[in-house]
Amino acid sequence: MNSIIKYLKGISQGLNTLWSGMKVTGYYFFNARKEIITVQYPDNKDTLKIPERFRGRVIMVHDQNNEHACNGCTMCEMACPNGSIKVITDKVLDPNTGKSVRIIDQHVYYFSMCTLCNLCVQACPSDALAMDGSYENAVFNREELTFVLNLPGSKIRDNVKD
Amino acid sequence: MNAIYDFSILTAWIHQWLSGLMEPTAVMITEMVIIGTILILFVAAMGLVLVLAERKVAAFFQLRLGPNRVGPWGILQTLADFLKLLTKELITTKSADKFLYNLAPFIVMITPFLALGVIPFAPGLQIMDLNIGVFFITAVSSMGVLGILIGGWASNNKYSLIGGMRSAAMVVSYELSVTLAIMTMVILTGTLSMSEIVNSQADGWWIIKGHIPALIAFIIYLIASTAETNRGPFDLAEAESELTAGFHTEYGGIKFAFFFLSEFVNMLIVSSIATVIFFGGWMPFHLPFEWATGFNHIMDFIPGIVWGFGKVTFIIFLMMWFRWTFPRLRIDQILNLEWKYLLPMNLINFLLMSLIALTGFYL
Numbered sequence: 012m013n014s015i016i017k018y019l020k021g022i023s024q025g026l027n028t029l030w031s032g033m034k035v036t037g038y039y040f041f042n043a044r045k046e047i048i049t050v051q052y053p054d055n056k057d058t059l060k061i062p063e064r065f066r067g068r069v070i071m072v073h074d075q076n077n078e079h080a081c082n083g084c085t086m087c088e089m090a091c092p093n094g095s096i097k098v099i100t101d102k103v104l105d106p107n108t109g110k111s112v113r114i115i116d117q118h119v120y121y122f123s124m125c126t127l128c129n130l131c132v133q134a135c136p137s138d139a140l141a142m143d144g145s146y147e148n149a150v151f152n153r154e155e156l157t158f159v160l161n162l163p164g165s166k167i168r169d170n171v172k173d
Numbered sequence: 174m175n176a177i178y179d180f181s182i183l184t185a186w187i188h189q190w191l192s193g194l195m196e197p198t199a200v201m202i203t204e205m206v207i208i209g210t211i212l213i214l215f216v217a218a219m220g221l222v223l224v225l226a227e228r229k230v231a232a233f234f235q236l237r238l239g240p241n242r243v244g245p246w247g248i249l250q251t252l253a254d255f256l257k258l259l260t261k262e263l264i265t266t267k268s269a270d271k272f273l274y275n276l277a278p279f280i281v282m283i284t285p286f287l288a289l290g291v292i293p294f295a296p297g298l299q300i301m302d303l304n305i306g307v308f309f310i311t312a313v314s315s316m317g318v319l320g321i322l323i324g325g326w327a328s329n330n331k332y333s334l335i336g337g338m339r340s341a342a343m344v345v346s347y348e349l350s351v352t353l354a355i356m357t358m359v360i361l362t363g364t365l366s367m368s369e370i371v372n373s374q375a376d377g378w379w380i381i382k383g384h385i386p387a388l389i390a391f392i393i394y395l396i397a398s399t400a401e402t403n404r405g406p407f408d409l410a411e412a413e414s415e416l417t418a419g420f421h422t423e424y425g426g427i428k429f430a431f432f433f434l435s436e437f438v439n440m441l442i443v444s445s446i447a448t449v450i451f452f453g454g455w456m457p458f459h460l461p462f463e464w465a466t467g468f469n470h471i472m473d474f475i476p477g478i479v480w481g482f483g484k485v486t487f488i489i490f491l492m493m494w495f496r497w498t499f500p501r502l503r504i505d506q507i508l509n510l511e512w513k514y515l516l517p518m519n520l521i522n523f524l525l526m527s528l529i530a531l532t533g534f535y536l
Contacts, residue, residue, distance in 0.1 A: 032499060036494065048236050081216065
């Protein structure tokens with residue numbers, strides 16, 4: 012008798028779980044119009060919203076005076092796990108103090124090797140680097156994937172600490 | 174039932190017109206050719222429609238859009254796929270059994286053609302009214318698995334063989350449940366002829382008139398027929414994640430299309446059988462009560478072909494719902510389900526239905 016009750020209980024439980032599964036998918040089917048998550052990508056380029064935390068590629072933040080916050084400390088270069096950053100520094104004489112100061116000549120970024128791990132952005136002490144929301148980064152030539160991040164003619168902002 | 178929706182008027186008119194033109198033998202041959210052509214076109218069209226419907230329904234269940242590039246809302250997608258499959262080269266593997274390998278798709282395809290012959294879709298829209306229609310369908314539908322087994326064996330591929338064997342083990346056991354569930358209803362109908370089964374439901378569908386045992390039989394039939402068509406949670410004959418593509422791994426081009434098409438047309442057939450036996454075929458929704466005569470009369474104004482295909486669509490949708498909800502069962506779980514649960518339940522239900530039919534405790 013006990014085994015028969017167990018058997019019948021099993022059947023009813025089975026049907027119950029089947030029904031609860033069907034309820035979930037049924038809800039999605041009948042509400043598919045408002046729940047659909049597919050984005051029809053090339054058609055919606057104008058209205059496409061890129062999330063803030065999206066990692067497109069590394070950029071150096073420049074303000075309106077074409078000034079950046081990078082003093083060439085090479086922390087990003089050291090943090091990079093696969094060597095896709097090469098900071099070429101230079102020394103100039105500060106006219107106010109007469110001391111020699113380190114500035115960057117070229118902040119070279121090899122996008123072809125980058126895994127977009129965000130470690131360089133985290134390592135930067137002066138928040139000079141950031142990730143932008145660019146996509147469609149494919150190019151036909153590998154050389155086009157090497158960027159110099161500091162814009163031509165840019166210089167370091169005044170209040171950046173050493 | 175309104176006489177204006179009866180297709181037998183049209184067929185009788187065509188028959189008369191042909192009889193005036195030629196000999197009786199020639200008339201018969203001409204009619205056979207016409208019906209054969211219509212059947213082939215119907216199967217091809219149904220295949221295209223059902224594949225598209227499956228893809229769209231699956232997309233909505235998974236919150237996708239589905240095919241939407243070829244034609245408006247992607248309605249020409251399956252036509253494009255079909256044309257692509259037609260133009261593909263037919264490749265036979267070197268170590269395959271050539272004769273059986275080429276034979277299997279045709280055996281698989283014959284089954285739906287034979288089974289479609291006795292199904293009434295609308296009043297008068299039935300190719301042949303056999304007096305043992307139900308028996309004929311259950312006999313013919315077991316032939317499909319032969320094609321799957323031959324295809325799996327002849328490909329000379331271990332995945333194909335495992336897929337074919339699994340399919341055989343499954344279909345042979347689920348055939349029992351399908352047949353017993355149908356037999357449960359045949360107790361009530363008292364006939365094996367498809368058109369007479371439909372006519373016996375003029376005052377109400379059997380699923381309403383037969384109440385509890387009819388409902389149990391319907392649920393069992395739905396589960397077992399899903400297994401018989403090798404789809405839904407029982408698609409372990411193909412099992413993409415385990416067996417690449419199961420029994421049709423080595424097939425390509427139009428031969429693959431035959432397997433693919435037969436799966437969908439088989440789905441149409443099992444839904445049609447369920448419609449005829451449980452939901453009254455093309456019969457409108459009637460209630461077997463005195464006070465419902467007005468309601469019954471209103472229902473008569475909807476054509477039988479709409480009722481027939483509407484109900485078939487509903488059951489096909491149910492089967493698609495199963496497919497996109499439930500995870501695939503293991504082979505031992507499938508056989509457990511059949512032999513430990515469905516078959517005993519079916520036999521008890523059979524007994525219950527016999528008692529109800531004897532005592533007249535049905536509407």
